[in-house]
Amino acid sequence: MRKLMLTMLASLLALTGASAQDKPQVLGKSHAMQRVEVKSHYLLLPVQEREEIATIKVLADNQQVQKLNIRLAVDQVDYFVPLDIQRFGASDLQLDIFFHGDRRFTGAMKDFLCWKEMKQSDTFDTANREKFRPAYHHTPVYGWMNDPNGMFYKDGVYHLYYQWNPYGSMWENMTWGHSTSKDLIHWESQPTAIEPDALGDIFSGSCVVDKKNDRVVAFYTSAGERAQIQSMAVSTDNGQTFKKYKGNPVLVSKEPDFRDPKCFWNPEIQKWNLILAVGQEMRIYSSSNLTDWTYESSFGVSVDKETGDVTELGCHDGVWECPDLMKLQVRGTDKQKWMLICNINPGGPFGGSATQYFIGDFDGHKFTCDHKDTRWMDYGKDHYATVTFDNAPDGRKIALAWMSNWQYANQTPTKQFRSANSVPRDLDLFEYNGEIYCGVNPSRELNAIRGKVISKPTQTCEIVVDVKGSTEIVLANALGEQVVLTYDAAESTFAMDRTRSYASFSEAFPCKTVAPVYGDIKQLRIFIDKCSIEAFDAEGKMAMTNLVFPNEPYNTLKVKGGKATIYDIKK
Numbered sequence: 001m002r003k004l005m006l007t008m009l010a011s012l013l014a015l016t017g018a019s020a021q022d023k024p025q026v027l028g029k030s031h032a033m034q035r036v037e038v039k040s041h042y043l044l045l046p047v048q049e050r051e052e053i054a055t056i057k058v059l060a061d062n063q064q065v066q067k068l069n070i071r072l073a074v075d076q077v078d079y080f081v082p083l084d085i086q087r088f089g090a091s092d093l094q095l096d097i098f099f100h101g102d103r104r105f106t107g108a109m110k111d112f113l114c115w116k117e118m119k120q121s122d123t124f125d126t127a128n129r130e131k132f133r134p135a136y137h138h139t140p141v142y143g144w145m146n147d148p149n150g151m152f153y154k155d156g157v158y159h160l161y162y163q164w165n166p167y168g169s170m171w172e173n174m175t176w177g178h179s180t181s182k183d184l185i186h187w188e189s190q191p192t193a194i195e196p197d198a199l200g201d202i203f204s205g206s207c208v209v210d211k212k213n214d215r216v217v218a219f220y221t222s223a224g225e226r227a228q229i230q231s232m233a234v235s236t237d238n239g240q241t242f243k244k245y246k247g248n249p250v251l252v253s254k255e256p257d258f259r260d261p262k263c264f265w266n267p268e269i270q271k272w273n274l275i276l277a278v279g280q281e282m283r284i285y286s287s288s289n290l291t292d293w294t295y296e297s298s299f300g301v302s303v304d305k306e307t308g309d310v311t312e313l314g315c316h317d318g319v320w321e322c323p324d325l326m327k328l329q330v331r332g333t334d335k336q337k338w339m340l341i342c343n344i345n346p347g348g349p350f351g352g353s354a355t356q357y358f359i360g361d362f363d364g365h366k367f368t369c370d371h372k373d374t375r376w377m378d379y380g381k382d383h384y385a386t387v388t389f390d391n392a393p394d395g396r397k398i399a400l401a402w403m404s405n406w407q408y409a410n411q412t413p414t415k416q417f418r419s420a421n422s423v424p425r426d427l428d429l430f431e432y433n434g435e436i437y438c439g440v441n442p443s444r445e446l447n448a449i450r451g452k453v454i455s456k457p458t459q460t461c462e463i464v465v466d467v468k469g470s471t472e473i474v475l476a477n478a479l480g481e482q483v484v485l486t487y488d489a490a491e492s493t494f495a496m497d498r499t500r501s502y503a504s505f506s507e508a509f510p511c512k513t514v515a516p517v518y519g520d521i522k523q524l525r526i527f528i529d530k531c532s533i534e535a536f537d538a539e540g541k542m543a544m545t546n547l548v549f550p551n552e553p554y555n556t557l558k559v560k561g562g563k564a565t566i567y568d569i570k571k
Contacts, residue, residue, distance in 0.1 A: 026109050034095040040120035042082040046113065047168050048073035049415070052101035060090035070167045072114040079415050081143065081167045082124040130416050132531040132549060135460045136449060136569055137403070137420040138187045140177055144169050145419045146409065147322055147385035148400045149176055150207035150218050152239065153392045158184055159239045160400065161193050163204060169418040170410045174201040174223065184398070184424040184445045194233055194242050199249065200224035204260040204322055207239065208272070209391040210290065217290055218242055219274065221259035222249060228258045230276070232291065251293055255279055260322045264390065269364035275323045280316045282323050282342065286364065297366040299340065314356050315374045317347030322385045325362065326397050330429045330436060337429055337436055338362040341377070343385050345406050349376055350513050352407035353384040359429070359436045370436070377438055379515030380496065380545035381405050382532070383422060397427040398443055403532055403545060408506035413549055422545055423527055423534055430541060432518040441540035442525060451568035459553035462567045463526040471561035475554040483548055485526070485535060492517045494542055496535060501548045515542050528554070
């Protein structure tokens with residue numbers, strides 16, 4: 001599978017060397033300044049992940065032009081990240097650097113390795129050096145990634161924005177990165193979409209295709225030091241660049257957790273709706289013009305009209321995040337219902353983060369839930385921040401998730417990049433025993449990369465198992481590392497056990513995840529891509545996503561109670 005490559009970045013060539021900067025001016029135990037004479041496009045900053053955060057203020061003509069947090073190298077360089085110093089239009093810059101914490105301050109600041117290793121270059125190396133980088137899942141070319149943001153489809157192109165740290169492979173400096181695809185499988189990295197500003201870092205949000213005004217409008221959370229507020233930006237070039245709305249913020253609140261706006265056009269009321277995560281509830285707004293918003297209602301509890309008793313709906317063991325709200329068809333019927341997606345952290349069924357959902361009715365003003373039980377869209381441990389594409393073709397509701405868990409997301413064993421998205425999934429509804437549930441199917445685009453039948457599993461393959469009652473599937477390697485997948489027909493459950501998978505980086509990683517099964521499973525589809533296993537009931541009634549980090553690829557497969565066919569993945 002063709003790897004992602006930045007259009008503006010290539011191989012690391014023609015370094016100007018350590019002499020490109022003067023020696024640092026040490027101003028105190030934690031404070032230094034570094035002069036940079038701009039000679040190249042990028043200043044390559046050396047990162048050491050075990051270090052404490054350092055804050056860099058970039059000054060041009062005595063004015064601050066950028067601020068970022070980075071784990072500057074003290075005695076070891078793990079990797080480099082590029083700072084675009086040409087963009088400021090100055091021939092000379094000052095880096096005002098403050099080192100937080102004192103864990104590593106056992107030597108003189110002037111001797112920190114970062115001063116020697118800072119180099120200038122006109123290019124930046126993005127060649128893949130990571131054995132766990134997926135082949136057919138979206139990943140950032142470099143740096144940290146978490147929530148998918150602002151996804152939309154327009155003119156034959158899928159746009160995926162994402163929470164991104166351009167200056168390290170751990171969470172920090174939240175920015176909207178941007179990738180595009182024509183098939184949901186092959187992704188091309190694009191220039192940064194939306195950067196932090198005086199209102200704060202750029203947290204999660206959504207984009208809508210405003211067909212009436214021929215524009216794309218982004219809504220996102222501006223996360224400042226003291227408040228989270230909702231902002232807006234407009235693109236007139238199909239999402240390549242955005243201009244922030246001069247009237248920002250468009251929504252404010254006194255609540256500390258007030259974020260992740262999801263906007264959509266509601267033809268039933270001929271208005272825009274917007275749903276926000278606020279603490280442990282969702283708030284719904286409406287607008288005719290995308291700038292002026294009216295509060296409609298909140299969702300999260302139900303109140304008995306006769307007794308006044310209050311019942312919490314769903315799981316409330318953590319903060320509610322990343323909502324989505326959509327109308328879906330119930331398979332095989334003429335019925336339609338609304339589904340509200342609510343991501344939560346912590347509180348997942350196996351610890352940490354997860355995606356829950358609610359089925360009910362929505363009139364453009366209030367969402368009413370039909371059930372009181374908690375329902376999970378994916379019963380794995382590594383499926384979070386699930387949202388759908390706006391304006392997807394054929395009325396499809398195509399979802400992507402962040403394939404990780406906040407319990408250990410910063411610790412997974414990669415450095416050049418950290419985190420991937422799930423395979424694309426089409427959402428619908430199905431009925432079982434009088435109840436309506438969310439259906440999850442691998443998107444049909446995945447069929448195009450199914451290759452020839454092979455004799456044993458590889459690190460990138462699809463396994464299809466025809467099930468005959470209870471079935472056990474064991475993936476293993478010569479080191480004794482294994483993952484066991486079990487369908488228990490009598491108990492109506494499906495499980496994935498990764499307790500014997502390589503997991504030394506976190507005590508929270510080893511686990512066995514278990515999903516309910518709604519009816520008999522006849523066939524399983526299992527997608528393996530270097531560091532992940534995604535299992536689906538072929539009828540779309542069960543999904544389970546888990547990360548794995550084997551020291552060697554799983555290359556043996558044993559199946560009891562079924563027949564497996566292994567397909568290579570086309571490059």
